[in-house]
Amino acid sequence: MKSILPLVFLFQFSSIVLTSLAYTLPDKYFINCGSDNNMNSTGRVFTGDLNSGSFSFTKQSSPVRDSNQAGQSATIYQTARVFRQPSLYEFEISNTSTYLVRLHFFAFSSPTPTNLSTAVFDVSTSEFSLLRNFTIQNSSKSPIVKEFLLSINLGKFNIYFVPKVSTFAFVNAIEVFPAPESFIPDTTPHITSTGSNGNYMDILSKVLHTIHRINVGGLTVTEDNDTLWRTWVPDDSYLYNSDTAENRASYTGKLNYQGRVSEYIAPGFVYRTAKQMNISGGSPTNNFNITWSFSVRKNARHFVRVHFCDIVSPSLNVLIFNLFIVGKFKQEINPYDEVGQLAAPFYFDFVVDSDDSGIMNISVGPNTKSYLENTAFLNGLEIMEIMEKSGSAPVISRTKKGHVLVLVVSILGCLSLIGVLAVFIFLGLKCRKPKPAEPLDSWSALPVYGGGSxxxxxxxxxxxxxxxxxxxxxxxxxxxxxxxxxxxxxxxxxxxxxxxxxxxxxxxxxxxxxxxxxxxxxxxxxxxxxxxxxxxxxxxxxxxxxxxxxxxxxxxxxxxxxxxFMEKGTLREHLYNSNFPCLSWKQRLEICIGAARGIHYLHKGSDGGIIHRDIKSTNILLDENHVAKVADFGLSRSGPSDQTHVSTAVKGTFGYLDPEYFRSQQLTEKSDVYSFGVVLLEVLCARPAIDPLLPREQVNLAEWGMLCKNKGILEEIIDPSIKDMINPNSLRKFAETAEKCLEEDSADRPTMGDVLWDLEYALQLQQIATRREPHEDSTTDASNVLTSSNVSGFPSLSESVNEDVMPISDSLNMSETEVFSQLRITHAR
Known part of the structure; x- marks a missing residue:
């Protein structure tokens, strides 16, 4: 074992260097609480909270230091900040994204009355309760790290510490940093007590609290050896029957990372080890499934990620096995179908409902289709509790009691000063003659229009x-x-x-x-x-x-x-009549998925539901990383979800308008679905929704696309620049999705949640090397895409919601050169 460690570390290091350039390890925020010293820990510089101006904390607090001078704990665990009243740390967030938030707690020896082990307190953000009645009184003498994943928006982000009556709160260190792109999906398959139950939406609107992170078949992976400073523990103590499994010898060759999987999903140490079925020894139990049992919160939902890397098979396409979750769900695992080569990491995500037992069982076992008899394996596992929103932020007093009198006097003094200034301004305005403002060629120190009025x-x-x-x-x-x-x-x-x-x-x-x-x-x-x-x-x-x-x-x-500011402008500008580089098919899929997530959030994730009412390619913007964001809410309408708005004035953009809405003047979220279907055709065909210069039957893209489908000539309108790079199965699913969105009857259209699921599936089909069935020909062309769908759809739990709307103006005649055309309201009113 020792002889292969240098090789393992060499591969680990080279993998980290060569992983996706889309993500750079962050340099903030890492906080050494209660200290004026900065310290380096595994590539992170923890800034002493008494030093930095890049974040702030409530001043009604006190630092404490480990009184045991001979203490062997890490530097960040030798100091802490103690709060005896509701308090906060405040961070300035410069980029909306999914963040990892870690809170470090360690009860070192401290003078009375600040015995850290007696603290009892709550920790929360503005919308979520992270820890309730938290204490480390009965815990071991090791540090406790609580990890959360949540979406944080641009602006201020606060972490609140609220002590219980007659006690206090404390924290030793805090980490707040962005996760890699698409680290957590917004939609996954949903497993309930009855088995598979469609898909679970809006994961990114929740908080994920890490409960278990397991390195199956291997040793502990510490933060020193993990790409995102995580800790992975061995799986042996979680095995239901240890006789059913054996450790696979650590793999020392090259790991073939591909697609969405990188070292940031899990470190190489996790994928280089595995548990496999124990098929030796002749014991009757050796042919049983391998089962792991985990303690989880009763009757709660959990995000589960299972990691695989085939370091077991002697050759390609010989191993198929089954994954079982809570005894109610089974999925066939075929490594060749997922990644197409050996030693290539891949993973699956699920949302799993726990029952009242507080135990979650996960198993792998043999499949009769496998050529490699009675074999199955697992490399890693993560379980995170899904936490819902829990109310408003606590009220924090930033003023000490001893300063109340000074504050009152200061306020009275300010009011008096304001009164005097108001008199002078009034007299000055009466005496001053009007003078027209002169235009400035460059910025003047004084605002022209009286800024601040x-x-x-x-x-x-x-x-x-x-x-x-x-x-x-x-x-x-x-x-x-x-x-x-x-x-x-x-x-x-x-x-x-x-x-x-x-x-x-x-x-x-x-x-x-x-x-x-x-x-x-x-x-x-x-x-x-x-x-x-x-x-x-x-x-x-x-x-x-x-x-x-x-x-x-x-x-x-x-x-x-x-x-x-959106660096890359509008989606439309990247599709036609522009100097931007051509978007690949994968980029187009990811942009469509991002836009679908935004629209789905409007429909289901916002208060009362919101209908955008003007979905089009110029209202989908791209940031510097080509991440899609929906814009222009001037026509948007919200209201009770049980109402359908009837308007006397149909609003929107010609070419994207829902024909049913146009006829009936009844607006629902399905009108946005229709408009998005037109956008999908724009993405596929790289032409405007309306082009009056074309022959009459081709002017309207939605009508022309459906006509081509019926004639079997869809290949004639696909963007030639991407035609050869599209996986046929991915194209089938994408075109099928667009077709469903463009149904004449809104009742036949999918919800945006269903659209999102189908697009993510189309992306998966594009990314994997799909094994062809005997009847599939490699020369399959696009003309068959809409007429024969070989990719089955997935059920959805999404429900339609009708909205109450007020009349607002149209948005027509968009300029092709506008970088921010989503911000304009047009001349046609």
Missing amino acids: SHSRVTEKSTNGSMTPNYLNLGLKIPLGEIQFATKNFNTKLVIGKGGFGNVYRGILMNGMKVAVKRSETGSGQGLSEFQSEIMVLSKIRHRHLVSLIGYCDERSEMILVYE
Whole structure:
């Protein structure tokens, strides 16, 4: 064993160096709590919380240090921060993504009354309770690390520590850093007490709490040897019957990472070891399945990831076996079908419901189709509890009691000063003669339009009693002066788009953030309802695949919206009539999946449900990594899920409009599904939804696509640049999905959850080397795609929801050169 360790470490190191360049190991946030020293631990620099200005914490707290000078614990466990009242750590998040959050606890020797082992407290974020009545009083003398995976949005992220009555809270170290791209899926198969039950949606809107992380057949993998600083423990203590299994000798050859699997999914040490069936010795138990039993929370849902790497088979395509979960679900595992070669890691994800036993059993066993008799194996396993939202954040007082009098005096002094200044300003305005503002060629230190004025369109309308400022969100309000600074006083050289609403500018805020600034034409009076709708929708929802609203400004007659900047522009610009490099088929699938996730979240994951109402390729934007985000919510409508809105004015973009909505004027989320079906055809064919220069029967892409399907000539309209790179099975599933979205009757269309599942399956089919059946010919062409579907669909639990809507203006005639065409409101009103 010792002789092969150098080789294993060599392969491990080379794998880390050569893994996906799409992810770079982060440098923040790693916090050494209660310390003024920075320390290095396995490639991470833990910053002393007394040193850094990149994060903050409640000052009503105290640092404590290990009183045992001879203590052998790691440096981060020799100090802690103690909170005796509700307190927080606050982090500035610069990128919406899935993050790993780790909390480190260790009860070192500390002076009375701060005996850390007696602490009892809660830990939470703004929406989720992470730990309740947490204590380490009865735990071992080893550090305890609690790990959570959750989506965190751009802006402030707080971790709250709330001590129970007559006690306190503490923490030794904190980690908050982004996970690799697509580390956790949003949808997986769902296994209930009765077996397979469709698919489970919106995983990314929950928190995953790591319960078990197992290196099957191997030794403990510490944070020193894991790509994301995780710890994997041996599986022996979890075996139901140890006689049924034996360790596979550690594999020392090259691991063939491919597709979505990299060292960041699991380190090479996990894939180089395995448990396999014990088929030697002649014992009657040797032919039984290998079963592992895990303690889990009763009657809860868990995210389960099972890791495989065929280091067992002597050659390709000789081993097939079964995976069993909770005794109610069976899946056939064929390594050749998944990865097409030996020593190639792959994995499966599931959401599994536990019962009232508190035990989850997972097994592998033989399959009669296998040429390798009575053999099965497993390399690794992860189980994470799924935690739902649990209310609002605790109230944190940032002021010490001894400073109350000073605070009151300060407030009174400020009010007096404001009063004096108001008198001077009033007298100055009476005496000053009006002077027209002069345009500036470059940014001036003073705002031209009186930035910072409290006079706003909201105030103006409210005073007249004509509207209620129900969209007002002061936390998002940005002074006009800062927006002028960001756009160099709306310099025309920074214009990146123009529409009926006005110009869109590229800008950089004072904090260095790149933004897109949508400004209405001053004094036009146009687009007020769209302005309100954008703020109302985007101020209450956040999702990785929805463009984030950074803020707004409504000073004087201005209506300005500020969004996160999307480096790669619109999806449409990457499909046709542009200078962008051609998107591969895999990239197109990933973009469609991202957009589908965003739309699905609007329909099901947001309060009351939201219908976008204007889904199209120019309203799907791409960031610098080609991650798709849905934009332009000016036409969006929300309401009770049990209502269908009847509108006297059909809104949307011609070519994407749901024909049923056009006829009946009844708007549901299935109208978005139809529009998305048109986008799918745009992605496949690389042409506009409407092209008036084409012959009459080809003008409308949705109609032309379905006509080509019926004639069996679909191959004639597929984008030639990707035609040869598409796996036929992937194309079948994709085209089948588009066809279902474009059904005339909305009742026959799938939900966005179903669409998302089908697209993810199409991507899986594209990524794996699919073993052809005897009747399948390698020359299968696209003309058969819509007429014969060899890929079966999956059931879904998604339910349709009808929405209540208010009439809003159309969005038509989009410019092909706009980088931010999603921010425009067109001339047709």
